[in-house]
Amino acid sequence: MNFSMFFYVAAGGAIGALGRYGVTSLASTVLGHGFPYGTLIVNVAGSFILGVIIEVSALAWSPSPEIRAMLVIGILGAFTTFSTFSLDMVTLMTRGETAYAMIYVAVSVIFSIAALWAGMTITRAIIS
Numbered sequence: 001m002n003f004s005m006f007f008y009v010a011a012g013g014a015i016g017a018l019g020r021y022g023v024t025s026l027a028s029t030v031l032g033h034g035f036p037y038g039t040l041i042v043n044v045a046g047s048f049i050l051g052v053i054i055e056v057s058a059l060a061w062s063p064s065p066e067i068r069a070m071l072v073i074g075i076l077g078a079f080t081t082f083s084t085f086s087l088d089m090v091t092l093m094t095r096g097e098t099a100y101a102m103i104y105v106a107v108s109v110i111f112s113i114a115a116l117w118a119g120m121t122i123t124r125a126i127i128s
Helices: 003-031 037-059 065-079 082-094 098-127
Strands: none
Touching: 003 037, 003 065, 037 065, 037 082, 037 098, 082 098
């Protein structure tokens, strides 16, 4: 067991959690509380950033296992949030907002996958 790895993941988790809090708070302030905009934004942005990290790691930079764990598991793991996505979905359903719930699932999945692909493609174009 590598205790320095725990430190890197924990430090990254703190950064990611603070980022998530900031983004979701700002989204609620600017866009309102009626739709889970904050969760949608962090999941799509996190997918894009993961795409960038994957391509940078493959093409131009070999981070240490600790730095990679800090970035991917710590920061992005705390920043993005599938559990909150699931809660938002159930909340919309229990409020009887089935159409919004279905739109939320479709947009979240499609945009997050597209953002990951875009992050990889843009990074590959810049670095290659």
